[in-house]
Amino acid sequence: MTTQKDVAKKAGVSFITVSRVINNKGNVKQKTRERVLRVIKELNYYPNTLAQGLNANKSNTISILPSLRDQAMMEEISFYRRIIAGVERYCCENEIDILLSTFRGRPDNIDCLRHYYLRKSDGLIMIGVSPTELLEKIERDKIPCSFIGETGCPERANFLQSDNRWGSRQITEYLIKNGHTKIAYIFAENPSTDIIDRYESFTEVMKENNLDFPDSYLFYGDFMENGGREAIRKIASMRERPTAIVSATDRMALGVFDEAKNVGLSIPEDISLVGFDGHEFCEFMTPQIATVIQDLEGMGYMAAKLISEQIDNSDKQGESHIFPVVFEPRGTIRNIRED
Amino acid sequence: MTTQKDVAKKAGVSFITVSRVINNKGNVKQKTRERVLRVIKELNYYPNTLAQGLNANKSNTISILPSLRDQAMMEEISFYRRIIAGVERYCCENEIDILLSTFRGRPDNIDCLRHYYLRKSDGLIMIGVSPTELLEKIERDKIPCSFIGETGCPERANFLQSDNRWGSRQITEYLIKNGHTKIAYIFAENPSTDIIDRYESFTEVMKENNLDFPDSYLFYGDFMENGGREAIRKIASMRERPTAIVSATDRMALGVFDEAKNVGLSIPEDISLVGFDGHEFCEFMTPQIATVIQDLEGMGYMAAKLISEQIDNSDKQGESHIFPVVFEPRGTIRNIRED
DNA sequence: TTGTACGCGTTATCAA
DNA sequence: TTGATAACGCGTACAA
Numbered sequence: 001m002t003t004q005k006d007v008a009k010k011a012g013v014s015f016i017t018v019s020r021v022i023n024n025k026g027n028v029k030q031k032t033r034e035r036v037l038r039v040i041k042e043l044n045y046y047p048n049t050l051a052q053g054l055n056a057n058k059s060n061t062i063s064i065l066p067s068l069r070d071q072a073m074m075e076e077i078s079f080y081r082r083i084i085a086g087v088e089r090y091c092c093e094n095e096i097d098i099l100l101s102t103f104r105g106r107p108d109n110i111d112c113l114r115h116y117y118l119r120k121s122d123g124l125i126m127i128g129v130s131p132t133e134l135l136e137k138i139e140r141d142k143i144p145c146s147f148i149g150e151t152g153c154p155e156r157a158n159f160l161q162s163d164n165r166w167g168s169r170q171i172t173e174y175l176i177k178n179g180h181t182k183i184a185y186i187f188a189e190n191p192s193t194d195i196i197d198r199y200e201s202f203t204e205v206m207k208e209n210n211l212d213f214p215d216s217y218l219f220y221g222d223f224m225e226n227g228g229r230e231a232i233r234k235i236a237s238m239r240e241r242p243t244a245i246v247s248a249t250d251r252m253a254l255g256v257f258d259e260a261k262n263v264g265l266s267i268p269e270d271i272s273l274v275g276f277d278g279h280e281f282c283e284f285m286t287p288q289i290a291t292v293i294q295d296l297e298g299m300g301y302m303a304a305k306l307i308s309e310q311i312d313n314s315d316k317q318g319e320s321h322i323f324p325v326v327f328e329p330r331g332t333i334r335n336i337r338e339d
Numbered sequence: 340m341t342t343q344k345d346v347a348k349k350a351g352v353s354f355i356t357v358s359r360v361i362n363n364k365g366n367v368k369q370k371t372r373e374r375v376l377r378v379i380k381e382l383n384y385y386p387n388t389l390a391q392g393l394n395a396n397k398s399n400t401i402s403i404l405p406s407l408r409d410q411a412m413m414e415e416i417s418f419y420r421r422i423i424a425g426v427e428r429y430c431c432e433n434e435i436d437i438l439l440s441t442f443r444g445r446p447d448n449i450d451c452l453r454h455y456y457l458r459k460s461d462g463l464i465m466i467g468v469s470p471t472e473l474l475e476k477i478e479r480d481k482i483p484c485s486f487i488g489e490t491g492c493p494e495r496a497n498f499l500q501s502d503n504r505w506g507s508r509q510i511t512e513y514l515i516k517n518g519h520t521k522i523a524y525i526f527a528e529n530p531s532t533d534i535i536d537r538y539e540s541f542t543e544v545m546k547e548n549n550l551d552f553p554d555s556y557l558f559y560g561d562f563m564e565n566g567g568r569e570a571i572r573k574i575a576s577m578r579e580r581p582t583a584i585v586s587a588t589d590r591m592a593l594g595v596f597d598e599a600k601n602v603g604l605s606i607p608e609d610i611s612l613v614g615f616d617g618h619e620f621c622e623f624m625t626p627q628i629a630t631v632i633q634d635l636e637g638m639g640y641m642a643a644k645l646i647s648e649q650i651d652n653s654d655k656q657g658e659s660h661i662f663p664v665v666f667e668p669r670g671t672i673r674n675i676r677e678d
Numbered sequence: 679t680t681g682t683a684c685g686c687g688t689t690a691t692c693a694a
Numbered sequence: 695t696t697g698a699t700a701a702c703g704c705g706t707a708c709a710a
Contacts, residue, residue, distance in 0.1 A: 001396065003703055014681050019705060027679060044476070046456035050392040051703035054686050057340065059389065061438075081420050091441040097458070098439040099400075102431040117385035119436070137383075258623050281620045284597050342687055353697050358689060366695060390687035393702050 002045040011039040022047050058122050058311070062091060062304055063099040063115035067128035067192075078251070078279055079296065080127055083148055086300025087125060094308060096122070116143050123307030125300075126150075128192050131157060144310035145318075146303035149194050154318030158306040160299045163322050164194050164276075167292035168201035168246075170327035171274050175244050176209050179337035180272060184217040184242040186231045186252050195248045198276055202246060217242055221252045228255025235271070236263035243271060243336055250275035250282055250291055257289060257332070268334035278326075287331025295323050341384040350378040361386050397461050397650070401430060401643055402438040402454035406467035406531075417590070417618055418635065419466055422487055425639025426464060433647065435461070455482050462646030464639075465489075467531050470496060483649035484657075485642035488533050493657030497645040499638045502661050503533050503615075506631035507540035507585075509666035510613050514583050515548050518676035519611060523556040523581040525570045525591050534587045537615055541585060556581055560591045567594025574610070575602035582610060582675055589614035589621055589630055596628060596671070607673035617665075626670025634662050 008015035013032060020028045021036045028036075039045075053059040064087060066080055084098075091098050101115055112129055115121040123144035131138075131147050138145050138157050146158040175183055185202055188195045206213045219234065221227020228247060232255070235241055247253035253275030260267050267273050268287065275282060278293030302321060310316045347354035352371060359367050360375045367375075378384075392398040403426060405419055423437075430437050440454055451468055454460040462483035470477075470486050477484050477496050485497040514522055524541055527534045545552045558573065560566020567586060571594070574580055586592035592614030599606050606612050607626065614621060617632030641660060649655045 001703090005703085015703090016681060016705080017679090019703095020680090023705080029679060032679080044456075046453060048393070048459070048703050049457045050389050050398065050459050051686090052705080053389045054387070054393055054688090054703080055705050057686075088439065088441060092443060095441065097441055097454075100427065100437040100439060102427060102434065102436055104431060114385060115436075117383075118388045120387070120389050254623060261625070281623065284593060284620065284624070286600070286625065340687090344687085354687090355689085355697060356695090358687095359696090362689080368695060371695080387687050390702090391689080393687080393704090394689050396702075 001048075002043045003048070004045075007036065007039050007043055007045050010043065011036045053120050057120060059120045060095075061097050061099050061119065061121050062087065062123050062125060062307060063101055063119070063121040064125045065101045065103070065112050065115065065127065065129060067126070067130075078277070082296035083125075083127060083300035083303070086297040086302070087304045088300075089297070090301045090304035090308070096304075096308070113137055113143060116141070122311045123304075125303045125307065131159075142314050144307040146307050148299055148303055149192055151193065151320070154320050156310070157318045158303065158310075159318070159320045160303055161322055162194065162294040162296075162299070163325050164197035165201040167276060167294075167325040167327060168198040169205050171246055171276070171290075171292060172202050172205035174327065174329055175246070175272065175274070175333065176205070176211070178272075178333060178335040180244040181211050182217070182240070182242040182244070183211075183213070184219065184231070184235060184245045185213070186219045186221045186227060186245065186247040186256070188223055188227070188248055189220050191248075198248050221248070221255075223249050224251045225255030225258065228252035228257070229259040230255075232256045232259045232265065233263055236265055241271065244333070245271060245273050247273070247275050250277035250279035250289070253289055253291070254279075254281065254285075257285060268332050272334050272336075273332040274329075278328075282328075282330070290330040290332045291328055293326045293328060295325070299323055340387075341382045342387070343384075346375065346378050346382055346384050349382065350375045392459050396459055398459045399434075400436050400438050400458065400460050401426065401462050401464060401646060402440055402458070402460040403464045404440045404442070404451050404454065404466065404468060406465070406469075417616070421635035422464075422466055422639035422642070425636040425641070426643045427639075428636070429640045429643035429647070435643075435647070452476055452482060455480070461650045462643075464642045464646065467533075469532075470498075481649075481653050483646040485646050487638055487642055488531055490532065490659070493659050495649070496657045497642065497649075498657070498659045499642055500661055501533065501633040501635075501638070501664050503536035503664075504540040506615060506633075506664040506666060507537040508544050510585055510615070510629075510631060511541050511544035513666065513668055514585070514611065514613070514672065515544070515550070517611075517672060517674040519583040520550050521556070521579070521581040521583070522550070522552070523558065523570070523574060523584045524552070525558045525560045525566060525584065525586040525595070527562055527566070527587055528559045530587075537587050560587070560594075562588050563590045564594030564597065567591035567596070568598040569594075571595045571598045571604065572602055575604055580610065583672070584610060584612050586612070586614050589616035589618035589628070592628055592630070593618075593620065593624075596624060607671050611673050611675075612671040613668075617667075621667075621669070629669040629671045630667055632665045632667060634664070638662055 004015040004018040007018045018036055021033050126147045128149045131152050139155055148160045152159050187199050219231040256273055265271055275289055275291040278291055282289040282291045343354040343357040346357045357375055360372050465486045467488045470491050478494055487499045491498050526538050558570040604610055614628055614630040617630055621628035621630045
């Protein structure tokens, strides 16, 4: 391995001069600098970032921690990957590398901070991780941290979230305005804060409009297509069917959409459908699936940016951001008003 | 920051004993070990992987390098993310972290190896990177390396690729068997090896069957929907339209599929369509889009596994793997044979 | 402008 | 079973 020493020897300077050159310190004679740079090229020298990090106690790296368990793969889930895309954009612009944690622990596990302690990651982006048990250490050790999909009072940590409640309200009010009163909801088995907010806002609007929401209209899905498929199958066999289905995620909505054909229901003629997320495939279906578009990429970008600012200024407070969402009523919603 | 020293002091041992405990060396008295472990918990001690890496000259990390440029985001592209999902699975199982390079260089740039030199990544996974200029250094420095989407004679490097030629052959022969003779092809502007193989195999089969493939039937797309949209628009206005379109990627096929409605062509009645990739959305369209399914997740897994083996055994030769693909003729192909 | 001494946290080697 | 010393490659502080 080529080190500063090797370069220094060949260039006829001390290794500290080499260090100065790679760090662009001013106090090196132009001619010396050029000579050193030439030798660096010749010897294919790269500074050892591990050693640099050991010195500086930082690694020019941001870690992304998913809250996944077991076999779940972060890249397979649109939610994560769209966030990561935003993180990546920021990190590209700022020449920071991204460390994907492959650690799988309980979402509330204190070990979520391990990349900071272990690898000297400059900051952590937590996706779907509950902050409660972590906040004390984050404060104490001043760990730059962004929580995505969670709310909280920021001291040091940053919180980013979509405006789930508003999005869900838009959906529900729109359906009601279009004559729907019997609305089914596909919730999730292990709901995240996001999912809970959506559901609560839905029931809230239903109540405001004095509409009944019977237990039989509430379904529990698995976030993915299958959850939607199961729901629509049950709905198909119901005596008094709802006229609309609101799904907490687009992928479950897609399951409804696809399975509807098999159970002899057509969308939106027999039943209306709305998802939540803004997954790109919604636009490609015929009819296009109504949904609420989240700016996940923007959230990822902001998460990285806020962390970066805290790295540069360790006194910086955390920030809370609620990202606006856009409700797209599309072809899967039918107006059934009788007037 | 808590170090071995701190633990050692509190536990009343020398720091080297602490090192032995965390590395599970045998020569520590059971009672001492327990005491040290307790203090480690108490003080929230984590070994500094940077220092460990500096010593061992490795970092328990695998780097993924995309060949993307500029603003392109690796997570946005299904191809990359499915590979990464496979890498992630292997790395989860083996407790290796993943480093995403945010470096954007020319695909043939020697700096693709920088993560190995800079960050002491134990191995590199190159996606869509041309190996030619890199092989010399890979040999010399014995860099564990897997190239995905490229072919080559492995010395040290591993090569993984889908059987693009076979897949493309299946498509073309199937179309011909179904009576298609006028077939358009949507190629790509800056084709990767994968894309070239597909195209070449297509023209090969056309020749074998003495079928004409005029220049006017060849289109150049951008890998994404838009490429397909542009192609179908041009095709719609052609005097002598092809009866089938083969797209080098699913996303371009999707563009064709979606835009066809707008230009008054229906699939497969007016024109048949086949993609290539195995993107999940193909199944959800009506009719389902015919495609060739690649095992990208498996390739990612294998890429990481081969690298790992070389890390453990630096004399291990590289391997070449061609992954079988599955052609799924689906609803977008119409049989137009006249018999 | 250039160089020397030291420390970052860890592990390997050798000695006790 | 345990400990002292050196080394990994680099950057800071200070000296020349």
